[in-house]
Structure formats: structure tokens, C-alpha cells
Amino acid sequence: MGASLHIYHTCPFCWKVRALVRHLNLPVTVVQVNPFRVKKEIAFADDWGKVPVWREGDGTVVVDSTPIMKHIDATHNNGGLYDAEDARQNEWMAWVDTHLSKATVPLLYGSLGSALSTTRRISKVEKFNWFSKRLYAWAGFPVMWGIIAKKRVKADGRTPKQRWHDLLGEFTDAFEGQPFFGGEAPDLVDLAAYGYMRSCADYPQFDQLRDHTAGMAWYNAVAATLHGA
Ligand SMILES: N[C@@H](CCC(=O)N[C@@H](CS)C(=O)NCC(=O)O)C(=O)O
Known part of the structure; x- marks a missing residue:
């Protein structure tokens, strides 16, 4: 049996790992987890209880999206996309995980209308059962909009759009004139950043x-390096 990747379809952390898998064109079984049954469905990952989870054919389990990406690159790609000694890569991987990860919720749930359409879309594409689908669609949006997103937008002070524009500017400025953070081709930092944006x-x-x-030029250029759907 080959490796498997356990995901929620809409999870930004899962999109990071999916981008890497597609970039390397790895044969992987992608398993969509039911968010209301996550503890049970990934019980083999002990009490982690979150997606993504990566399981090798030999049963080795790796959790947490950035460690999973590093593991995949080291194990299936001879470390071609990431060097643990590279200070610039480490600094920007941490930057991506700190800043881009926090910018998605304000964008997707920052206004009442957007929060409702986002939770309704999620309820359609995730693997819920009949009841939890409806529960999520209608109970999820006031929570995401009223509690989580509002607080985050207020704390930041910028509109969600301005925040993304600032972050994309800061990130692409770090390319030093090259098309990707990684230079002529994407590296692990590009693929992680792409994953957050793709979500x-x-x-x-x-x-x-x-x-x-x-x-957008960078985003489309990364997308062009990915195989399959
Ligand atoms: N630091 C983790 C965060 C993963 C995470 O928070 N995943 C969310 C989905 S987006 C999750 O599984 N939450 C648990 C739940 O749904 O109960 C990573 O980068 O993989």
C-alpha cells in the first residue's frame, strides 16, 4: 500500500500538502475526512485530531502541515525543495505560516454575506452526513463571522483585502527579482504560501x-508546475 493523505477539502493546511504532492507528482491516496468524525477517522494519529495527516505505506504517521511537507520532501524528493540549514527558507516558512494562515479567515468570513456563502459552500464540498451538513451550514456561519472573523479583522485594523495585498507585496518583494521565492522554480516556501492562497x-x-x-503572476506560475487535479 502506498502513502495516504487525510484531509478536509477546504482546509488551508491541507492545500499546502496537496500542492507539494501535485508538484512532485507523487502517487498518493487522498482520503477526505468527515469533520464531525475526525477523531475516529484519524485515530491512527493518536490524539492529534486535526488534518492534514500523512501516512506512509509502511505505517509511519506524520502530522502538522509544515513538518509533513518537510518529511515528504526529504523522503520522496531527496530534500530538493528544502534545506533545514537555510536561514532564509526557515525565516520565510515561519513568516508564511504566521501571516498567510491568519489572513484566510478574515477574507472568507469577514462580512456577513461572505461568511454565509463560505459556510454553505463548505457544507457542500466537505464529507458531512445529512444532519451535520445542515448544522454546519447554518450554525457555522454566525460563529465564524460573529466571533472569529470579526475579532481578527478588528485586531488587525486593515480590510481583509488590504491585508492580503500587503502580505503578497511583502512576500513577492522577497523574491529578489526571481519568479519564485525559490528562484527559477518553486521551493517548499512557495508551495506552502500557494496552499494558503489556493484555499x-x-x-x-x-x-x-x-x-x-x-x-497573481506568482500564484499562476506555481499552479502551472502542479500535476493532476
Ligand atoms: N498546525 C496544523 C493546523 C491544522 C488544523 O488546524 N486543521 C484544522 C482544519 S483547517 C482541523 O483539523 N481542526 C480540527 C477539527 O476540525 O476538529 C497544521 O498546520 O497542520
């Missing part, structure tokens, strides 16, 4: 990012 791409709010020219 927003199936929603209408993604249009707010389209007028960031450098950011």
Missing part, C-alpha cells in the same frame, strides 16, 4: 486578490 480560490472573495499583479 481561498474557490470563493468569490478571491476576486479581491486578482488585482495584485505580482502576487
Whole structure:
């Protein structure tokens, strides 16, 4: 049996690992987990209780998206995309995980209408059962909008759009004139950053990012290196 990747379809951390798997064109079984049964469905990962989870054919389990990406690169790609000694890569991987991870929720849930359409879309594409699908669609949005997103937008002070534009500017400025953070080709930092941005791409709010020219050019260039769906 080969490796398997256990995900929620809409989870930004899962999109990071999916981007890497597609970049390397690895034969992996992707398993979509029911969010209301996550503890049970990934019980083999002990009490981690979160996705993504990576399981090798030999049963080795790796959790947490960035450690999973590093593990996959080291094990299946001879470390071609990431060097643990590289200070610039480490600094920016931490930057991506700190800043881009926090920018998705305000964009997707920052207004009442966007929060409702986001939770309704999630309820359609995730693997819920009949009841939990409806529960999530209607109970999820006031929580995400009223409690989580509002607090985060307020704490930051910028509109979710401005925040993304600032972050994309800061990130692409770090390319030192090259097309990717990794230079001529994407590295692990590019793929992690791409994953966060890709997790927003199936929603209408993604249009707010389209007028960031450098950011979109990079995003599309990373997408062009990915295999399969
Ligand atoms: N630091 C973790 C965060 C993973 C995470 O928070 N995943 C969420 C989904 S987006 C999750 O599984 N939450 C647990 C739940 O749904 O009960 C990573 O980078 O993999």
C-alpha cells in the first residue's frame, strides 16, 4: 500500500500538502475526512485530531502541515525543495505560516454575506452526513463571522483585502527579482504560501486578490508546475 493523505477539502493546511504532492507528482491516496468524525477517522494519529495527516505505506504517521511537507520532501524528493540549514527558507516558512494562515479567515468570513456563502459552500464540498451538513451550514456561519472573523479583522485594523495585498507585496518583494521565492522554480516556501492562497480560490472573495499583479503572476506560475487535479 502506498502513502495516504487525510484531509478536509477546504482546509488551508491541507492545500499546502496537496500542492507539494501535485508538484512532485507523487502517487498518493487522498482520503477526505468527515469533520464531525475526525477523531475516529484519524485515530491512527493518536490524539492529534486535526488534518492534514500523512501516512506512509509502511505505517509511519506524520502530522502538522509544515513538518509533513518537510518529511515528504526529504523522503520522496531527496530534500530538493528544502534545506533545514537555510536561514532564509526557515525565516520565510515561519513568516508564511504566521501571516498567510491568519489572513484566510478574515477574507472568507469577514462580512456577513461572505461568511454565509463560505459556510454553505463548505457544507457542500466537505464529507458531512445529512444532519451535520445542515448544522454546519447554518450554525457555522454566525460563529465564524460573529466571533472569529470579526475579532481578527478588528485586531488587525486593515480590510481583509488590504491585508492580503500587503502580505503578497511583502512576500513577492522577497523574491529578489526571481519568479519564485525559490528562484527559477518553486521551493517548499512557495508551495506552502500557494496552499494558503489556493484555499481561498474557490470563493468569490478571491476576486479581491486578482488585482495584485505580482502576487497573481506568482500564484499562476506555481499552479502551472502542479500535476493532476
Ligand atoms: N498546525 C496544523 C493546523 C491544522 C488544523 O488546524 N486543521 C484544522 C482544519 S483547517 C482541523 O483539523 N481542526 C480540527 C477539527 O476540525 O476538529 C497544521 O498546520 O497542520
